[in-house]
Amino acid sequence: MEKTVLVTGATGGIGKELCKLFAKDGHTLILIGRTKEKLKSLTDLLQQYSNRIYVILYDLRKKDGYEKILNEIKQMNLQIDIFVNLAGFGLYGEFLTSNLERQEELLMVNLNSLMALCYFIGKDMKQRNQGYIINFSSISAFFPGTYMASYYASKAFILSFSLALERELKPYHVSVLALCPGVIDTPFYKTAGADETKSDLLDNLKPESAAIFARKAYQVIKKRKSHYRIIGIKNKVLIFISKFLPARFLSYLIENIQKPKEEK
Numbered sequence: 404m405e406k407t408v409l410v411t412g413a414t415g416g417i418g419k420e421l422c423k424l425f426a427k428d429g430h431t432l433i434l435i436g437r438t439k440e441k442l443k444s445l446t447d448l449l450q451q452y453s454n455r456i457y458v459i460l461y462d463l464r465k466k467d468g469y470e471k472i473l474n475e476i477k478q479m480n481l482q483i484d485i486f487v488n489l490a491g492f493g494l495y496g497e498f499l500t501s502n503l504e505r506q507e508e509l510l511m512v513n514l515n516s517l518m519a520l521c522y523f524i525g526k527d528m529k530q531r532n533q534g535y536i537i538n539f540s541s542i543s544a545f546f547p548g549t550y551m552a553s554y555y556a557s558k559a560f561i562l563s564f565s566l567a568l569e570r571e572l573k574p575y576h577v578s579v580l581a582l583c584p585g586v587i588d589t590p591f592y593k594t595a596g597a598d599e600t601k602s603d604l605l606d607n608l609k610p611e612s613a614a615i616f617a618r619k620a621y622q623v624i625k626k627r628k629s630h631y632r633i634i635g636i637k638n639k640v641l642i643f644i645s646k647f648l649p650a651r652f653l654s655y656l657i658e659n660i661q662k663p664k665e666e667k
Contacts, residue, residue, distance in 0.1 A: 407431040407481050409524070411463065411516070412489030414441040416589030417539075419448075420617030421487065426452035433476065433483070435490070437462040457481070463490050463516040464508045473523055482531065485624075486524050488517045488538045488561075492594060493554035496663070506553050513557035521568060525577065534577040537624060538565045540631065542585050542638050545645055549658035562631060569629050581631040582620055585638040586610045611635065 408425050412418045413434040425432055426449045434456065436442045442458045449456050459475050461468070476483065491513040494501055521536060528534025541555075544562040548555020565581035572579055588610035619634050633639045645653060 405429050405431065406484035407433065408485040408487060409433045409435070409476070409483045410487045410489060411435045411520070412491060412539075414438065414445050415489060416591070416613035417584070417587060417617055417620075418487075418489045419445055420614045421489070421621060422449055423452065424617060424621045426456070429453060430485075431455040431457070431481065433457045433459060433479070433481065435459045435461055435463070435472065437464075463512045466511065466515075469516075469519050469523060472520070483524050483527065483534070485535045486520070486528075486537065488520065488536070490516065491539065491557070493551055493591065495551055495661075497550065498552045509553050510557065513554070514560055517561065518564065521564075525568070525572065528577045529572060529575045532576050534572075535624075535627060536565075536568070536572075536577065536579045538579070538581050540565065540581040540583050542583050542633060542642060544581075544583060545642050546657050547650060547654040548661075549654055550661040550663070555657075566631065573629075578627055578629040580624070580629050582623070583631055583633045583638070583642075584611075584616055584620070585635055585641075587613050587616050589613050 408430050410418060410422055410425075410432065413422050413432075414436045422432055422434065422445065430453070432449065432453065432455065434442055434445060436445075436458075437460065439460055442460065446456050446458055457479055459472055461472055492509060494505055494509055498506070517538060521538070525534070525536060528536070538561050540562040541558040543551070543555040544558040546555060562581050562583070565579050569579035586609070616634060623632050623634070633642055648656075
C-alpha cells in the first residue's frame with residue numbers, strides 16, 4: 404500500500420539509495436535538504452520511478468523554523484506515514500582543538516532537529532493512531548568515541564531516545580525503530596575529516612557499499628520492525644563482544660582505531 408515518506412538527509416549516500424527503494428515501491432516521497440542543486444538532482448533521479456516527489460529546502464542547522472517544514476507539508480495536503488531521520492554529520496579530531504560552533508551545529512542537526520521533528524510529526528501520528536518513525540543511530544552508540552566524541556555521543560542519544568519513544572507510542576500503534584549501521588562507503592568520512600588521509604579508521608574497518616546497506620535496511624523497514632536493529636553480521640558480533648568488555652578498554656580500542664596518523 405502506498406505511503407507518504409518524509410526523509411531528512413535524503414541526498415546523502417544512504418539517503419539516496421533508500422529513497423530509490425521507496426520510490427520503486429510506489430511511495431510518495433518528501434525530501435528535506437539544504438542544497439537546492441542536490442535536491443533537484445535527486446528528484447530527477449527518482450522521477451523515473453515515481454512522479455510523487457516533493458522537496459522542502461531547509462537547513463537543519465538552524466535553531467528554529469520547523470514550522471516551515473510543517474506548513475509546507477500541510478500545503479502539500481499530505482500526512483506523513485513513515486518518517487526517516489537520516490540527517491547528520493560527524494567531526495573528527497580532538498574535541499578541545501575543534502571549532503565549537505561546528506560542534507554546536509553537529510548537535511543541532513544530529514539531536515535537536517531529530518527531536519523536534521519527532522515531537523511534531525509524532526504528535527500527528529499519535530492523533531491518527533498510526534505511523535512509523537525510523538531514526539538512524541549507529542554502532543557508534545555502543546562505544547566511547549575518542550576523536551569523534553560528540554558524534555558518538557549523539558548516536559547514543561538517538562538510540563536511547565528512540566527506545567523510550569517506542570514504548571510511549573506503542574499504545575497508539577506508532578512504531579519507532581533505531582537503525583544502527585556500521586562503517587558505510589559514503590562521503591561522511593571525508594566531510595568529517597576522518598578519511599584515509601587523516602585516520603586509519605577506514606583501513607581498520609572496511610566500509611560497506613551504501614546500496615547494499617540500504618537494501619538490508621529497507622527489508623527491516625518493510626517488516627515494520629521496532630526497537631533497534633544492528634545491520635550486518637560483523638557489526639552484530641562486534642556489539643555482542645563489546646558488552647563483555649569494560650568501558651575503559653573500549654575507549655582505548657576506539658582511540659587506537661581512530662588515532663590521527665601523525666600521532667602513530
